[in-house]
């Protein structure tokens with residue numbers, strides 16, 4: 001399984017809206033497996049296809065606690081159908097904004113539907129970390145990164161830090 005390079009801010013690709021997947025076939029599943037290995041290698045708890053430069057509405061996720069059995073999840077063409085009025089704040093990070101964190105407030109619960117690894121339609125009522133993570137990942141599919149919720153000043157500071165990290169790693 002391949003490990004793909006992850007793009008970081010301010011890469012303009014991260015602003016693009018991803019396109020729906022037309023068919024869930026073996027070729028797509030190979031890509032899903034590559035996304036999962038890329039996410040585990042990073043390491044991260046979620047990854048959207050756009051983070052590896054592919055404009056498709058695909059997410060992979062594993063929010064199982066450290067040291068417990070892996071629980072890989074694949075979400076194709078996910079759509080949020082309901083969000084709660086009650087909000088929750090989580091200290092979010094993003095593989096496309098490496099080593100930077102900020103408290104982000106989002107609806108505490110949501111319902112969403114998606115196609116699974118086999119192309120079967122599924123529905124979920126998400127709470128806790130799953131609700132936070134799915135909304136963070138859905139944002140990527142719509143060209144939004146968590147730092148877009150911060151003030152302009154904070155956002156540019158985060159981008160500057162990520163640019164410096166990238167330069168130091170050259």
Ligand code: GNR
Pocket residue numbers: 043044045046047048051090091092093094095096132133136137140
């Ligand atoms: O690995 C990740 N951790 C995380 C922590 C809090 C809220 C969201 C996330 S998702 C992130 C991986 C990532 O960038 N997904 O797009």
Ligand code: NI
Pocket residue numbers: 093094095096136140
């Ligand atoms: Ni992210």
